[in-house]
Amino acid sequence: MVREGLRRVWGMTYLASRWIVRQPIWLVQSVAVTIGFFALLYVWGGRAGVSNFVVGAVIAGMWGIGINLVGQDIGWYRLMKLYDMFVATELTPVHFILGVFLSSMVFEASTLAAYLPIAIAFGAVRQLITALAVGVAELTLAIFLGLVVAMRVSAATNVSSVTNTLTNILQVLPPVFYPAYLLPTPLRYAVMGLPTAAAAELVRQLSGLGASVPTIVPIASLCVWVVGAFLAANRVVKWGMA
Secondary structure, three states: OOHHHHHHHHHHHHHOOOOHHHHOOHHHHHHHHHHHHHHHHHHOOOHHHHHHHHHHHHHHHHHHHHHHHHHHHHHHHHOHHHHHHHOOOOOOOHHHHHHHHHHHHHHHHHHHHHHHHHHOOOOOOHHHHHHHHHHHHHHHHHHHHHHHHHHHOOOOHHHHHHHHHHHHHHHHHHOOOOHHHOOOHHHHHHHHOHHHHHHHHHHHHOOOOOOOOOHHHHHHHHHHHHOOOOOOOOOOOOOOOO
């Protein structure tokens, strides 16, 4: 049973990853953007800026993969009527989602290849490891939200406009690439209601970069978001004849 499940996941991953062969330039773009953010934050804050870059790069990357890439892939499958084809096969929703997710992780792997040497050179390995650990929870949340958007937007052609907006706004505006303590105290607490800001704050606290709010605040925010997104995704994802 496990072996058969892995085979189905691998099959879905293979089908969903064919874009890598046809459009590898997207990987080059991903690495270029990563290096650009590194240069900007290094000039701004030196070693401290690099540590914040590592935190922001991982958290922003995980968020983008979950809500943007996964959401857009499923939206594309809906548009091309491939989603119905997958439903008619022996795939389960878990096989389908895992396959799409694993194919999308190529983006994160390509950027990891870029910022891993940076983290080692500038002594930010602790931030990198912590960000990857916290990023798993954020990624889970983002995948659920990506599913909700992909299945709830009536016109599949509009999915990318919604996911791109959610991705870019929540990556750049909140304190993801910069610490929340730069904001006024009331605003620090307010932005913790955003999942990317909460995840970045938790990483900074656990990796020794200081605290802007009590630790329980970002933890509670992430837990509420994960549970809420899971419940929402469970309601909108339809499979089979149900």
